[in-house]
Amino acid sequence: MKIAVIGCTHAGTAAITNILNLYPEAKIEVFEKNDNVSFLSCGIALYVGGVVNDAAGLFYASVDQFEKNGVQMHMQHEVTNCDINEKKIEAKDLKTGKTTTHTFDKIIVTTGSWPITPPIPGGDLNNVVLCKNYDHAKEIIRRAESVKKVVVVGAGYIGVELVEAFEENEKEVTLIDSEDRILNRYLDEKFTTPVENSFKEKGVHLALGQTVSAFEGTETVEKVITDKGEYEADLVVMCIGFRPNTGLVKDQLNTLGNGAIIVDAYMQTSVKDVYAAGDCCAVQYNPTKEPAYIPLATNAVRMGTLVAHNLVEPTLPHPGTQGTSGLKIYNHNIASTGLTVSAGEASGLTVGSAYIEDTYRPDFMPDNDVIKLQLVYELETHRVVGAQVISDADFTQAINTISIAIANDMTIEQLALTDFFFQPHYNKPINFLNQVALEAMAQETKRNKETLVKA
Incomplete structure (x- = not known):
């Protein structure tokens, strides 16, 4: 074969x-x-920020390894x-x-995939770079050494991670995006506002709701022009999507x-x-x-x-995806799975959401943290279709649990009654996943009563 x-x-x-x-x-x-394989592009921001010092750690397979196993590698x-x-x-x-x-x-x-690159005038100027592969990572590192003012275009995961990395490297950073909020595709407003506030506190300029119309400069980029303003730049990183x-x-x-x-x-x-x-x-x-x-x-x-x-015969089917992802920006530990409220509405589903903001341990525990958790569900079936979490403590693994719930078409009622352990070091007698699902159930009971009254 x-x-x-x-x-x-x-x-x-x-x-x-x-x-x-x-x-x-x-x-x-x-x-x-x-000339390489298996590059983890999600580590570029960590490389730029100095968290990862050796880029070799961003690879998990090698050409030599495959060739030793008889694979003919045409690099x-x-x-x-x-x-x-x-x-x-x-x-x-x-x-x-x-x-x-x-x-x-x-x-x-x-x-x-390949980065989306709109035909923007001046896009061929020096120091207007993409962010995707190993060569891009090396170029960003090399060029960033001698610049002061950095503009990142695109406020998705890669964009916001780069903003944090550049800011921590003492660059003057501007983040431009055509949407009114960062991370608009992944998170609802309750979960993006804390991150935006942290950026502002760190001195990052957020130029949101703006579209880039041109880059200006003699040979090297000097300025980014949008439909609402202009921003000085020594380096521009384009990461508006793939x-x-x-x-x-x-x-x-x-x-x-x-x-x-x-x-x-x-x-x-x-x-x-x-x-x-x-x-x-x-x-x-x-x-x-x-x-x-x-x-x-x-x-x-x-x-x-x-x-x-499945190469010889179909044997193992794909179970589908929930698009589950996580992110750490400064003190914010964030994760999401499935649909946001806005994405659910845009997809044609009729969705509801339940939100809790609470300490995760019993009040008698000396140390505690606040968890903010939102559950998105389909109104007609009560099927769980999405969730988001943000906290200073790391509760991101809870989103993996809800990812499994979505994959198995669990309802808010089933999630509310799922067996989770209790131990004061880790949670309350009613686990936060049970709690947010119970909140959803309470909302639906109230909705049904209001419907009956109107009828």
Whole structure:
């Protein structure tokens, strides 16, 4: 069995590792544009901030390791043409310029994603950089050494982490985003306001609700122009989001409107013997029961693993995702899963939410912390569809528990009565997960009574 793998970050690495275990006789050829594999881009901000001193720690697999196991690694090779029906690809050696043709029995498309780069005038100026791969990380570190004023464009997870890193490195930081709140896609307002306040206290300038229209400078960027103002900049980091990198297979496979490849539960595409995984794909989103584009390393690793297990015959289905993620900014420990209230409404679901803000230990304990927790649920079915948490203490693992609840279509009633332990060092007799679900139940009882009165 001759297998071609295009791309080798998280999904590709997971697929190859598992294929080696399951089908040691298989011939695997890997085509990767970069000179490395398995780079954890989520660690870039930690690298920039000096928390991680050795970038080698941001890799968990190596080219040498794969080659020792018999994998043919075509590093710094760009696949320029992929003919799905003919089972043939052409790859260009970026070092020599030579193009070679390769055939396959099965192909795994793990081409990942690429930063969204709008055609902004001045985008080609020096010190306007992207934030995605290892080379980007090195460039950001190198350029940041000699600059004072940094503008970060994009207030998603990567953007806000970079803002913290630059601020702690004593840079003058401006954060620009077209939305009125940071982390708008992941958190509701109760959970973004504390982080915004911390940024302001640290001297970060938040230029929210603004769209970048131009970069200005002679050869190197000096100023960022938006529709509402202008901001001095020695360095601009663009991180406004990602798009699936699927141009190679355009019009050959079924995709979403944004180009994300549609796969079934077994990671098979619309064409036989063609599999896909990771950031180039759509994935079943359990809160809405629809395919969605959710580029996360955790999703990529799971999907890559499943490709290997289903390569010969469909045996292990994907359970879907909740888009569960976590974040630490200054003293704030944050995590979310599933839908926010605003995202639930935008998706067409009718949702309600319950919110608690309480100490997590009994009052007799000498030390305590406040936990803020919100549960989002579907009004019609009472099905749990989302949750968010923020605290100075680390309660992020609670969101993993709610992720399981969403995956299993649990209702607020079932969550309210789930058996969680009690020990004063860790929680109250009524666990905060039970408590927020009980609050949701109380709200629904009140809603039903009001409905009966109106009737």
